[in-house]
Amino acid sequence: MELLNILLQGVLVGGLYAMFAAGLALIFGVMRLINIAHGDFIVLAAYLSLIATEGLGLGPLTSLVIVVPLMGVVGYALQRGLLNATLGKDLLPSLLVTFGLSIIIQNGLLQVFTADSHKLSAGAIEVATIKLAEGLWVGVLPLVQFAVAVAVIAGLHLLFYRTALGRAFRATSDDPTVAQLMGLDNRKVFAWAMAISMGVVAVAGVFFAIRANFDPSIGPARLLFGFEAVIIGGLGSLWGTLAGGIILGVAQAIGAHIDPGWQLLAGHFAFLLLLLLRPQGLFPKVFG
Amino acid sequence: MTDATVRVEHATRTSRFGTVLWIVLLVVLASVPLWGDRSDMRLLSEIFAYVALATLWNLLAGYAGMISVGQQAYVGLGGYLMFGLAIYGGVHPILAIPLAGLIAAVLSIPVAGLLFRLRGHYFAIGTWVIAEVFRLLASQISALGGGSGTSLPASIVIAMAPGRQAREVMMYGAMLLLVAAIVGACVLLLRSRYGLALTAIRDNELAARSCGVDVARTRLLVYVATACGTTMVGGLIFLQKIRISPDTAFSVNDWTAVVIFITVIGGIGRLEGPILGTIIFFLFRQTLSDLGSVYLLILGAFSIAVMLISPRGLWGFLSDRYGLQLFSLARRVRHRS
Numbered sequence: 080m081e082l083l084n085i086l087l088q089g090v091l092v093g094g095l096y097a098m099f100a101a102g103l104a105l106i107f108g109v110m111r112l113i114n115i116a117h118g119d120f121i122v123l124a125a126y127l128s129l130i131a132t133e134g135l136g137l138g139p140l141t142s143l144v145i146v147v148p149l150m151g152v153v154g155y156a157l158q159r160g161l162l163n164a165t166l167g168k169d170l171l172p173s174l175l176v177t178f179g180l181s182i183i184i185q186n187g188l189l190q191v192f193t194a195d196s197h198k199l200s201a202g203a204i205e206v207a208t209i210k211l212a213e214g215l216w217v218g219v220l221p222l223v224q225f226a227v228a229v230a231v232i233a234g235l236h237l238l239f240y241r242t243a244l245g246r247a248f249r250a251t252s253d254d255p256t257v258a259q260l261m262g263l264d265n266r267k268v269f270a271w272a273m274a275i276s277m278g279v280v281a282v283a284g285v286f287f288a289i290r291a292n293f294d295p296s297i298g299p300a301r302l303l304f305g306f307e308a309v310i311i312g313g314l315g316s317l318w319g320t321l322a323g324g325i326i327l328g329v330a331q332a333i334g335a336h337i338d339p340g341w342q343l344l345a346g347h348f349a350f351l352l353l354l355l356l357r358p359q360g361l362f363p364k365v366f367g
Numbered sequence: 368m369t370d371a372t373v374r375v376e377h378a379t380r381t382s383r384f385g386t387v388l389w390i391v392l393l394v395v396l397a398s399v400p401l402w403g404d405r406s407d408m409r410l411l412s413e414i415f416a417y418v419a420l421a422t423l424w425n426l427l428a429g430y431a432g433m434i435s436v437g438q439q440a441y442v443g444l445g446g447y448l449m450f451g452l453a454i455y456g457g458v459h460p461i462l463a464i465p466l467a468g469l470i471a472a473v474l475s476i477p478v479a480g481l482l483f484r485l486r487g488h489y490f491a492i493g494t495w496v497i498a499e500v501f502r503l504l505a506s507q508i509s510a511l512g513g514g515s516g517t518s519l520p521a522s523i524v525i526a527m528a529p530g531r532q533a534r535e536v537m538m539y540g541a542m543l544l545l546v547a548a549i550v551g552a553c554v555l556l557l558r559s560r561y562g563l564a565l566t567a568i569r570d571n572e573l574a575a576r577s578c579g580v581d582v583a584r585t586r587l588l589v590y591v592a593t594a595c596g597t598t599m600v601g602g603l604i605f606l607q608k609i610r611i612s613p614d615t616a617f618s619v620n621d622w623t624a625v626v627i628f629i630t631v632i633g634g635i636g637r638l639e640g641p642i643l644g645t646i647i648f649f650l651f652r653q654t655l656s657d658l659g660s661v662y663l664l665i666l667g668a669f670s671i672a673v674m675l676i677s678p679r680g681l682w683g684f685l686s687d688r689y690g691l692q693l694f695s696l697a698r699r700v701r702h703r704s
Binding site for chain 2: 107111112113115161164165170171172173174175176178179180182183186187189190299300302303306307310340341343344347348350351354355358
């Protein structure tokens with residue numbers, strides 16, 4: 080029963096990692112860009128939610144109504160104003176600019192909010208549990224978080240394959256030049272992709288901030304979890320990120336059970352092992 | 368037409384001046400222990416360390432096209448290897464430095480085997496995962512203080528050399544020797560056929576491949592050499608600090624962010640770039656150090672601006688405009704008269 084409990088906790092945390100990963104996979108799929116500041120944007124979203132909950136008296140989950148569109152606008156503006164200029168055959172500019180952004184966000188947050196750690200309080204839902212079987216309980220909040228992760232990924236999937244915007248995403252992903260000839264404005268398509276990615280980041284950030292303590296320095300580790308989930312799942316596969324996130328979550332849960340110091344190491348080792356055995360990931364597929 | 372009628376000339380007019388400049392600079396720097404005090408040597412050592420780290424990162428990213436955001440893995444490894452060898456192996460700390468470099472070179476081969484499965488951007492984040500793994504493993508070593516780190520025992524420090532001044536001179540000399548060796552090795556490497564291969568890979572990987580350049584082997588060579596050099600620099604940095612902990616040894620801000628900013632601002636893909644960048648960085652830091660974490664913020668914004676406006680950095684701009692070159696790395700074919 081204990082093992083089942085560990086596995087269940089791991090799977091549910093995996094949903095959160097899948098949300099970290101989905102935003103990364105989305106923009107890599109559309110414009111072959113890796114946002115090194117991805118994790119720091121997750122932390123930024125957590126702080127925005129903190130402001131909304133403390134300033135406006137909203138609950139963290141209600142604050143999503145403000146934080147998601149706000150992060151979307153930030154993403155759109157960032158892509159139009161800065162990142163579009165870095166795209167091209169050379170990888171260096173986009174990598175270094177997003178790396179610079181990561182340092183700027185971290186130190187900016189440190190300046191405004193200090194290094195104190197914070198946590199969002201969601202009230203009674205945090206301690207509510209459901210009894211699945213004798214000796215097996217599951218928290219309502221992790222369950223909601225996992226359901227939201229599945230919904231977010233399903234939503235992205237629908238967006239990609241059922242809407243005009245998704246068609247534009249797939250077209251620019253396949254061949255940006257031809258897409259442009261067909262009347263798409265790539266700069267706008269990319270900006271929408273970044274806006275949606277940041278919307279996902281906002282959801283992930285708020286759920287993360289309810290679950291655990293956060294401070295300005297923890298962004299990079301979230302980037303690494305998201306990245307590992309993307310690679311484990313297979314490049315460009317949205318459902319793959321869910322599988323990757325779950326594998327990572329379960330590995331960490333098992334590691335933590337053996338020795339608390341091994342929680343993160345176990346996750347990294349699972350990733351390196353998969354990279355060794357199956358470098359293309361579990362469900363490799365590039366959009367299109 | 369045989370090889371005898373043509374020769375390749377590396378020097379230009381400014382690079383001849385540059386060669387003289389480097390020799391004079393080296394002599395002046397070597398004489399610092401005679402007239403400078405301890406704090407001069409400490410500051411200069413720190414500058415040397417950053418020139419060395421940035422030169423190595425530039426070789427990796429600017430020439431071989433492997434953008435790493437995880438070189439702190441090797442800086443920290445160097446520190447920990449030096450501490451381990453000195454405390455438990457009884458090795459003299461200075462001797463432990465090349466030994467650590469050797470161990471890192473061997474260790475970096477399987478690491479490269481894993482990382483080379485990732486391309487471009489993913490390679491970059493993969494290097495960061497490796498650095499995290501190293502950091503987490505270091506905090507599991509209870510013999511070296513676990514998560515809170517440890518200090519080099521006083522007995523080992525005293526046994527290094529008689530007297531504090533002698534120790535300072537020894538560490539300063541070692542750092543100067545190391546940075547000179549690293550920059551010198553880069554010049555030699557870039558002048559060799561490997562250098563030509565590297566420059567070709569940097570400019571167009573596909574074309575290089577079709578000209579018969581073994582891209583994978585050249586990259587592996589550069590990765591291993593960079594790991595070895597970075598580890599030695601890391602060992603010396605932590606020998607001067609006397610204290611090590613996983614968070615300082617594997618700090619991404621200190622050993623990667625700053626190094627990347629230095630290289631980008633100075634000029635990526637040029638040997639002069641990291642040297643110029645380090646000078647700018649230290650001027651920057653001396654003036655803005657009161658601002659605390661804001662100075663990293665400004666540095667980040669500044670390097671983004673450089674990347675967008677002049678992607679080849681300050682030295683790239685100067686050398687494009689005025690044809691400046693301080694290392695004899697040009698290749699001009701001359702007919703022998």
